[in-house]
Amino acid sequence: MGGPETKLEILEAGVALCRELAPPEVVRTLRQATIEDILPLVVYVGCGLWPASKGGIRVDIQLFSSKSNGDIVPVVCNYGHAGRGFRTSWGSAEKALELPMHIVLSVGENLRNRYFQRGITTGT
Secondary structure, rough: OOOOOHHHHHHHHHHHOHHHHHHHHHHOOOOOOOHHHHHHHHOOOOOOOOOOOOOOOOOEEEEEOOOOOOEEEEEEEEEEEEEHHHHHHHHHHHHHHHHHHHHHOOOOOOHHHHHHHOOOOEEE
8 A cells, every 4th residue: 555645646646537526516616626625535545546557467577687796687577457456366476476487497597596596486
């Protein structure tokens, strides 16, 4: 969950997209609703936005080169589920766990041995 600034960003985006989020007396004035108009209506903040990726869910891996020693560092990406995150979590997490081993194996035996010698595991 994000901090107070996240809440304000979400409210600002929401009221910009749908001014009807504001109380009826504000909507009837035909002026643009503001965060101040809807803040009194917020009872509880339990989560933030669930962004979706334009291309759908992204489950893949990116390789970065360490600035300190030049080692290749795999970074797993698993996001963009939108409101489907809970339902798709098992499958995408399973897929994400398979990715590091696949990449490490594909970049060569030497790199794979270096990762295992350091105690880095991939979850498989």
